[in-house]
Amino acid sequence: MKSLLIGIAKRVVNNFGFDVVRIRDNFNISQYKFLFTKDELERKPFYNIGAGSFYHPYWTNIDYVSEWYGDLQKNVIHHDLMSKSPLPIGKNKAEIIYTSHVIEHIKEDAVQVLFDEAYRCLKEGGVFRVTAPDAENNFRALINNDENWFYWNRNYAAKGSYESIYHRPANSVPLSERWLHTLASQLAPNDISPSKIKLSDKEIWKAIDKFGFPDVLNYLCGLCHFQNDRPGNHISWWTREKLFKFLTNAGFKNVYQSGFGQSHSPLMRNSKLFDSTHSQVSIYVEAVR
Template structure:
């Protein structure tokens, strides 16, 4: 029996890695240890907020997300606060009560204006000394891979969902991901609908030659903005799992500072300064090889 369990665990770990996740042997959250850092009221009232939580499940955290057809398989009844980030409305949480706010691989799916509102709302609801942790794909790593024609960096395009003819249409592709160039993998990861390999034909797409020209004649960040600027909000609302934005350390630092955070720093996988966000059983386990981790303290 133990041998079968070991085999199934190895299989599950390999399967998760194909989709960009890490399954590590981390213990469940130790409530007694959390009580060393946080009052019972915060733990019992779940004053820890995961924005864009998806299928996240933690006994002491409140899930914030927005119901949609695209994510219905993942969200189910898992959303405590339904918040459409693109509407730029306040988060329905009182001022200064949150111990921590976490958002993983969410900011690349929304506009700059929506991220500014999210960061400002996080600052508003956090207690003095509270933490905001942000993880997202690092566009600087993407760009390096594009320039060096490093197809293996974009490993998820080679998985079954992106390459099996019966499945890749669900990823909004018009051809197998394994056949895409590094340029189109880069564009798809930055602004999905702008890629010539996206199945929606309404966007102003960018082919390999035009992408090269954009970066040759424009400054780096301006070129990234030119690419993402081709993506339509209407298309994004149809396919909210697509990407529509880019992030790196410099841009995140700027926006976090604009939201009011004085203490902003680059972190790493599982390296949060906040005790409530260190357990990689729950946190930082989406595409670690391509992610940047940033943290801010109120």
């Protein structure tokens, strides 16, 4: 009945030459205004590290500005996490710090500095949310020969879709090489990144047999280095246990596993803006200052 009355009202108004449009608050502005004062919101105390194309009027975007990302980045403050320099945020000034699918692109020592900085910058009770590819599940998918797990490779199969990253369609090479690309991109033979070391299917399995999990991940990522012109490469690996260790080392006492859309902060439960990158293969961890 309600929808019927709304439809009738809409037609009546339209007869007078007006369009009725439902305005959706995709930014959850009302929720921000309920939780924070106007002065607090004007300071934009919510920080997205590695923001890419993310935009929210109350958030501050920090990212590594590079031609690699083209015109994707929006309103970002440039910061090189590999420099291991302080984040451009004052001490105890941040309400929330969010970083999604960023830490796998930098080396472990730089990740520890990032986590240390997050602890420094957050206010008491502030939330730090981290998402990254789940290295354990990715490895299990390889062992189980689960080709479907690596579903994103299909996005780089057609001509014109893969040439900036791969020599050949992403799904045209052995599964071990596709797995390697998610872990240590520059070592994958199909990746066009320059590297003195490229490991074949046979060599990958030999390394797995020799080192086992997770030591093989340390071995392979240890062969990688950060390439300034290809910041999108993966060069480090992460599991829940490893994230807990690094966050605890940074000083966080309250560290816990989260899930898709399950943030402690209601502001980060908006899946239109958060947790939208490869949720199937991601781990979600939070820490409260």
